[in-house]
Amino acid sequence: MKLLEQLVTTAGVPGREHRVRELIKKQVKGLFDTVETDRLGSLVCVRKPRPKKGAKKRGSKKSRPTRVMLAAHMDQIGFLVSFIDANGFVRLNPVGGFDTRNLFARIVTICPDIKDPSKDITGVMNPGGKPIHIASEEDKKKIPEVKEFMIDLGLPAEEVNKRVRIGDMVVLQAPMHQIGNTVVSQCLDNRVACWIAIRAIEKLKHHDCEIVCVFTVQEEVGLRGAMAAAYGVDPDIGIAIDTTLCCDTPGVPDTERVTKQGDGAALTVMDASAIADTEVLGAFESVAKKNKIKYQLSILSRGGTDSGAMQRSRAGVRTFTLSCPTRYIHTVTETVHKDDLHACRDVLAAYLEQV
Ligand SMILES: [Zn+2]
Incomplete structure (x- = not known):
């Protein structure tokens, strides 16, 4: 294992x-x-x-x-960075088909160096839009598309632009578990x-x-x-x-x-x-x-x-x-x-x- x-x-x-x-x-x-x-x-x-x-x-x-x-x-399946906006939020293009219903509130990794994991950057991914407290009934029912998701790196736009480039690989962070007779990952x-x-x-x-x-x-x-x-x-x-x-x-x-x-x-x-x-x-x-x-x-x-x-x-x-x-x-x-x-x-x- x-x-x-x-x-x-x-x-x-x-x-x-x-x-x-x-x-x-x-x-x-x-x-x-x-x-x-x-x-x-x-x-x-x-x-x-x-x-x-x-x-x-x-x-x-x-x-x-x-x-x-x-x-x-x-x-x-994962993503490539497709855009960095003026506020430093990173946007994505999918490579392979994630069900976007499973993409809310995820910790992700951006990999600016294809080979070197020590350069990886952690971010948080969510769809754009309002949190549940202020969302309308209509908003709550909507299933967002990948293009509506963004990654927040907790850094100013200038810094994000220095470290992240269009085309960088993005994957979700999730450990492997052994649960009962199964492997989950x-x-x-x-x-x-x-x-x-x-x-x-x-x-x-x-x-x-x-x-x-x-x-x-x-x-x-x-x-x-x-x-x-x-x-x-x-x-x-x-x-x-x-x-x-x-x-x-x-x-x-x-x-x-x-x-x-x-x-x-x-x-x-x-x-x-x-x-x-x-x-x-x-x-x-x-x-x-x-x-x-x-x-x-x-x-x-x-x-x-x-x-x-x-x-x-x-x-x-x-x-x-x-x-x-x-x-x-x-x-x-x-x-x-x-x-x-x-x-x-x-x-x-x-x-x-x-x-
Ligand atoms: Zn397969």
């Missing part, structure tokens, strides 16, 4: 993934044969086959091993996937496939990193690892819950970006059964993952999405069950060992 905590408390919005990338680079030392950053910033980690000693080589001598690309996006979407990928690779003993594990950038603004990386990697099979909705809470009918917390790894049959390759889906299901790993099948009618980008790369890639059920997604209290997290890790490792 220490690694997960480091991952969720390291800032990295789309296009500003530098800190997370450095953290992952350190963590994966020794796990891969090569680790490189591509032109968009995705971290591409290659692990050649590790066949069992004495095992017969699969396929003809000339044929290359099956290449499996894993895609775990490392960006998180911001940006479990998608740092849990970074965790699942790293931990699954650590578990691997032998595998005949070549694994290219890509920690992708800019997923939250339209699967951009995965699109470029998939072209470069040219995989036979693409597996996105991501969070998915878990709406098994009051106020949502069962038919719309997508997944159930604690029921295991979610094998995604389809989402709005891709329909799973039936053979890959079938293989995941059978390794889960064989190894007695808890799983559930899920369909997400809206939203997509890096699978959507990988699938349409070059002449097409057989893709699948392994999802971790996540309650309260896109808030700072995203919640995952530890059993589901472990099931995702185990089923991924079991799949890679037999493909």
